[in-house]
Amino acid sequence: xxxxxxxxxxxxxxxxxxxxxxxxxxxxxxxxxxxxxxxxxxxxxxxxxxxxxxxxxxxxxxxxxxxxxxxxxxxxxxxxxxxxxxxxxxxxxxxxxxxxxxxxxxxxxxxxxxxxxxxxxxxxxxxxxxxxxxxxxxxxxxxxxxxxxxxxxxxxxxxxxxxxxxxxxxxxxxxxxxxxxxxxxxxxxxxxxxxxxxxxxxxxxxxxxxxxxxxxxxxxxxxxxxxxxxxxxxxxxxxxxxxxxxxxxxxxxxxxxxxxxxxxxxxxxxxxxxxxxxxxxxxxxxxxxxxxxxxxxxxxxxxxxxxxxxxxxxxxxxxxxxxxxxxxxxxxx
Amino acid sequence: xxxxxxxxxxxxxxxxxxxxxxxxxxxxxxxxxxxxxxxxxxxxxxxxxxxxxxxxxxxxxxxxxxxxxxxxxxxxxxxxxxxxxxxxxxxxxxxxxxxxxxxxxxxxxxxxxxxxxxxxxxxxxxxxxxxxxxxxxxxxxxxxxxxxxxxxxxxxxxxxxxxxxxxxxxxxxxxxxxxxxxxxxxxxxxxxxxxxxxxxxxxxxxxxxxxxxxxxxxxxxxxxxxxxxxxxxxxxxxxxxxxxxxxxxxxxxxxxxxxxxxxxxxxxxxxxxxxxxxxxxxxxxxxxxxxxxxxxxxxxxxxxxxxxxxxxxxxxxxxxxxxxxxxxxxxxx
DNA sequence: CTGAAAGCGCTTACAG
DNA sequence: CTGAAAGCGCTTACAG
Numbered sequence: 001x002x003x004x005x006x007x008x009x010x011x012x013x014x015x016x017x018x019x020x021x022x023x024x025x026x027x028x029x030x031x032x033x034x035x036x037x038x039x040x041x042x043x044x045x046x047x048x049x050x051x052x053x054x055x056x057x058x059x060x061x062x063x064x065x066x067x068x069x070x071x072x073x074x075x076x077x078x079x080x081x082x083x084x085x086x087x088x089x090x091x092x093x094x095x096x097x098x099x100x101x102x103x104x105x106x107x108x109x110x111x112x113x114x115x116x117x118x119x120x121x122x123x124x125x126x127x128x129x130x131x132x133x134x135x136x137x138x139x140x141x142x143x144x145x146x147x148x149x150x151x152x153x154x155x156x157x158x159x160x161x162x163x164x165x166x167x168x169x170x171x172x173x174x175x176x177x178x179x180x181x182x183x184x185x186x187x188x189x190x191x192x193x194x195x196x197x198x199x200x201x202x203x204x205x206x207x208x209x210x211x212x213x214x215x216x217x218x219x220x221x222x223x224x225x226x227x228x229x230x231x232x233x234x235x236x237x238x239x240x241x242x243x244x245x246x247x248x249x250x251x252x253x254x255x256x257x258x259x260x261x262x263x264x265x266x267x268x269x270x271x272x273x274x275x276x277x278x279x280x281x282x283x284x285x286x287x288x289x290x291x292x293x294x295x296x297x298x299x300x301x302x303x304x305x306x307x308x309x310x311x312x313x314x315x316x317x318x319x320x321x322x323x324x325x326x327x328x329x330x331x332x333x
Numbered sequence: 334x335x336x337x338x339x340x341x342x343x344x345x346x347x348x349x350x351x352x353x354x355x356x357x358x359x360x361x362x363x364x365x366x367x368x369x370x371x372x373x374x375x376x377x378x379x380x381x382x383x384x385x386x387x388x389x390x391x392x393x394x395x396x397x398x399x400x401x402x403x404x405x406x407x408x409x410x411x412x413x414x415x416x417x418x419x420x421x422x423x424x425x426x427x428x429x430x431x432x433x434x435x436x437x438x439x440x441x442x443x444x445x446x447x448x449x450x451x452x453x454x455x456x457x458x459x460x461x462x463x464x465x466x467x468x469x470x471x472x473x474x475x476x477x478x479x480x481x482x483x484x485x486x487x488x489x490x491x492x493x494x495x496x497x498x499x500x501x502x503x504x505x506x507x508x509x510x511x512x513x514x515x516x517x518x519x520x521x522x523x524x525x526x527x528x529x530x531x532x533x534x535x536x537x538x539x540x541x542x543x544x545x546x547x548x549x550x551x552x553x554x555x556x557x558x559x560x561x562x563x564x565x566x567x568x569x570x571x572x573x574x575x576x577x578x579x580x581x582x583x584x585x586x587x588x589x590x591x592x593x594x595x596x597x598x599x600x601x602x603x604x605x606x607x608x609x610x611x612x613x614x615x616x617x618x619x620x621x622x623x624x625x626x627x628x629x630x631x632x633x634x635x636x637x638x639x640x641x642x643x644x645x646x647x648x649x650x651x652x653x654x655x656x657x658x659x660x661x662x663x664x665x666x
Numbered sequence: 667c668t669g670a671a672a673g674c675g676c677t678t679a680c681a682g
Numbered sequence: 683c684t685g686a687a688a689g690c691g692c693t694t695a696c697a698g
Contacts, residue, residue, distance in 0.1 A: 046448045054383055390690070672694090
C-alpha cells in the first residue's frame with residue numbers, strides 16, 4: 001500500500017503539503033491540491049490509521065467487552081440486539097469497534113483492549129467488581145450497559161426493571177389473576193432481582209398473596225432452566241390453583257410455557273404466561289408471548305453517545321440513565 | 334499510561350534493553366531483567382499495540398464485514414452463531430476483531446477496515462462482486478464464509494447445501510410424503526438456491542412429482558415472508574393435497590408453520606414441516622422443528638484458521654471448504 | 667503558501 | 683550483554 005511519502009514524490013511536493021491537503025487543515029495552493037488529489041486517486045491511497053493514532057493519541061476504536069460463561073454470546077437474543085444497536089451507532093460516529101467475549105471473568109480481554117489503546121470501553125451485562133476496578137485504574141473511559149457497579153460516577157445505561165416488574169404484575173392482576181407463580185432468574189443479576197422485586201411490590205400493594213412458595217429460582221436465565229424449574233414445581237403448581245406464570249425473562253417464561261403445553265395445559269386458557277425482554281422468539285411462538293419490552297436499540301445507541309462524550313471530555317449530566325420498559329400484549333395472556 | 338522510555342529511566346537501562354526483556358528476544362542479563370520486570374509490575378505497564386503495529390507492519394487485528402439490509406445482523410440466529418465461533422477462535426489465536434455491519438453494499442466499511450490496516454478480513458454472507466474486487470485490489474488477505482464469488486482462488490467456507498437439500502427430501506419422502514410444498518428463499522443467494530436444487534434433484538431421481546407450482550418464493554428469508562407466502566398459497570395448498578412443507582431455511586419454515594397452526598392444521602399430524610439451518614428457536618418451539626443443521630461453529634473456526642494461514646503466508650491446500658450438513662429430526666415431521 | 671524537523675512508542679540491526 | 687540510532691507513516695509547530 002502506498003504512503004504519504006510516495007504521494008509527495010509523485011506529485012512533487014513535500015509530505016507536509018500532502019498531509020495538509022488530506023486533512024484540509026492549513027493553507028495549500030489550488031495547484032498543489034490538484035496535483036496531490038490526482039495522485040491519491042490514481043494510487044487509491046488509504047491513509048494509515050495506525051500511524052495517525054500514533055501521533056494523535058486517539059485510535060477512534062472502541063472496545064466492547066461481554067463476559068458470559070455460556071453460549072450464545074453475540075447471537076444472544078437480548079445482548080445481540082444491544083450489540084447491533086451499538087454497532088450501528090458507532091459506525092455513524094466514526095468509531096470502529098472491537099468485540100470481545102470472554103468465558104471467564106479474567107483481566108485478559110480487558111488488558112488486550114487496553115494494549116490496543118481503545119479510546120473507550122463498553123461493558124455489557126454483569127461483571128465482577130474487580131474487573132471494573134482494574135479497568136478504572138488505567139483512566140480509559142467506559143460505560144456500562146445493563147449492569148451495575150458500586151463505583152460511583154460510572155455511567156450506566158439500564159432498563160427500569162423494577163417498573164417493568166410492576167407493569168407485568170398490573171397486567172396480570174388486571175386480567176383477574178390472583179394466584180401467580182413466579183420464575184425468577186439469578187438474583188445476583190441486577191435485572192432479575194429488580195424485576196422480581198417490582199412484581200412482588202405491586203402484588204403487596206394490592207394486598208394480593210405473594211408467598212415465598214410461589215417463587216422458584218431457575219439457576220440460569222435459560223429456556224432449559226425455565227422448563228426444568230416448571231417441571232420440578234409441577235405438583236406444587238397443580239395443587240396451588242395458579243392461573244398465571246411470570247418469568248423474569250422471556251427465555252425462562254418460554255421454557256415454562258413449553259412444559260405447560262406439553263402437559264396439555266391451555267395457554268392462556270388455563271394458565272397465562274408472561275415474560276420480560278421481548279426477544280424475537282417471543283413474537284414467533286404460538287401462542288406469542290406477552291412480555292415487557294426493553295428498549296435495546298436505545299440502550300446501545302445511548303451507550304455510544306455517552307461514551308463519546310466521555311472520550312471527548314464533554315460534561316455529562318446524568319450518571320445513571322434509565323430507560324422506560326413497555327408492556328407488549330400478545331396472545332399468551 | 335506509562336511507556337518504554339519511562340521504564341528505561343526508572344530501571345536505569347536503555348529502551349533497547351527494556352524492549353529485549355519484554356520480547357524475550359536477544360540477550361539480557363538476569364540483573365537487568367529483574368530490574369525491568371519490577372518496574373513493569375509497579376507501573377502496570379501495558380505495551381502499546383499501536384506502536385508495535387507501526388514497526389512490525391502487523392496489527393494482529395482482523396475485520397469482519399457483514400452486509401445486511403435488515404436487522405438483526407449480529408443477533409441474527411444464524412449469522413450470529415458464526416460470529417460467536419469466529420470471536421472465540423480468533424481470541425485463541427491472539428487476534429482482536431473489528432465487527433462491521435453495513436446496510437448498503439458500499440465500500441465504506443471495507444475502506445474503513447483497510448485504513449485500520451487489519452491483517453485480514455472475513456466476509457460473511459453474500460456480497461456483490463464489485464465489493465470483493467475492491468477489497469482484492471489492496472492485497473489484504475480475506476476469506477469468505479457462507480458466500481460465493483466468481484474470483485477463483487478465493488478461500489470460502491460453505492455448507493454442502495445441495496447435499497442438505499437432498500437429505501431433507503430423503504427424510505420427508507422416507508416418511509411417505511409424496512406431495513411436498515416448497516418455500517424457497519431468494520434464489521440469488523447461493524444457499525437458498527442450492528438447497529432447493531438438491532431437494533428437487535432428489536425428488537426427480539425418485540420419480541416424484543415436483544412441478545413449479547409446488548414452489549413459492551418468499552422475497553426474504555424471514556419468518557414474516559414465510560408466513561405471508563404460505564398465506565398467499567393457502568388455497569392452492571389445500572387443493573393440492575400436500576402433506577408436507579419444506580422451507581429453505583428455518584425462519585421461512587417457522588413462518589409457514591405458524592400460519593398452518595393458526596388455521597388448525599395439525600403439525601405433523603396433517604402436515605409435516607421441515608426447515609434448514611438449525612437455529613435456536615427451532616428447538617424451542619412446540620412442535621420443535623425438524624431441520625438440517627449447518628455446522629456454524631466449524632464454519633467460524635475454519636474461517637479464522639484459514640485466514641491466519643493466509644496472513645502468515647502458509648500454503649493452503651483447498652480453496653473451497655465444504656462442511657457436511659446433518660439431519661436433525663424433531664417433532665414437526 | 668511550503669518544506670524540514672521533531673516526535674508519537676515501539677523494534678531492530680549495528681557497534682562496542 | 684548493552685545502548686545509540688534509524689525507522690515504521692503520519693501530524694504539527696516553526697521558519698522561511
